[in-house]
């Protein structure tokens with residue numbers, strides 16, 4: 070039996086995709102080898118990569134003047150690669166602080182430039198997004214960086230800031246492909262794989278052509294976005310297996326009906342869970358309703374003394390990895406694209422039963 074896995078990442082993958090991987094693992098399309106054993110420069114892998122990019126472009130309607138890069142680094146590496154590639158001789162960049170991951174980007178950005186924290190919700194304890202009227206943007210900034218879904222704090226932007234001509238750079242790691250987005254509003258989008266894309270070991274970049282320039286002197290060659298584009302994401306050996314599985318996930322999303330269906334299900338699943346949590350006086354959530362994430366839902370018991378019991382009983386029902394991040398404690402249910410609606414029903418049933426028993 071497959072458990073319902075609420076991990077924030079590496080996260081649950083569609084069972085259909087895992088079954089396909091299993092079926093094709095030893096003998097990919099009659100070649101007598103697995104994808105892991107194919108040369109990355111051979112026609113088979115080139116086709117896998119091209120198909121993955123084509124499917125991603127179709128899902129997100131990526132305009133022609135944007136390039137896609139399959140990066141070997143995790144999402145964190147872009148906190149360095151963004152200033153190295155996008156500062157282009159400027160000394161300042163705007164960053165929006167909305168929680169743990171955007172803060173980490175700020176910390177790293179400070180190694181390269183003068184970081185202007187144009188807005189922050191730190192004083193609100195990361196419980197609500199700073200409203201756009203409060204943003205103090207610097208017209209001379211090289212770019213504006215923000216994180217559109219805070220995986221730990223459970224905040225999600227369902228709006229896109231209008232920052233004028235300054236390129237908007239967004240970390241979409243934990244809600245990538247959960248809704249359609251107008252790519253042309255962004256200079257660059259990046260996302261780590263291990264949530265809505267596939268296994269860990271990959272991140273994706275979607276970047277506008279005009280931002281691809283020679284990076285700062287001393288930039289390691291693998292961190293040069295322009296060089297990666299020119300080399301078709303193959304400056305060195307790419308993570309071929311992960312890219313293959315990511316491509317299978319894109320095909321799975323297409324078969325489900327595309328991002329419209331992912332969006333509808335995200336709405337349905339998160340509403341189900343929040344409604345249950347809100348109805349109860351036994352559980353507590355902290356994020357302002359308008360800014361709640363549909364992917365990562367942190368919650369607490371009013372009485373944390375029962376935390377371990379909760380986790381043990383959840384696990385005995387095959388509801389796994391609900392422990393909250395070590396920074397915030399409590400619990401967190403990550404309900405990415407691959408989490409079936411039935412998984413959220415099972416969680417909700419358990420929450421109600423636990424409350425009846427211990428409440």
Ligand code: PMP
Nearest residue numbers: 143144145170220240242243261
């Ligand atoms: N950004 C966000 C929003 C994340 O959730 C994470 C990881 N959970 C990261 C960045 C860092 O990703 P990685 O571990 O792939 O570097």
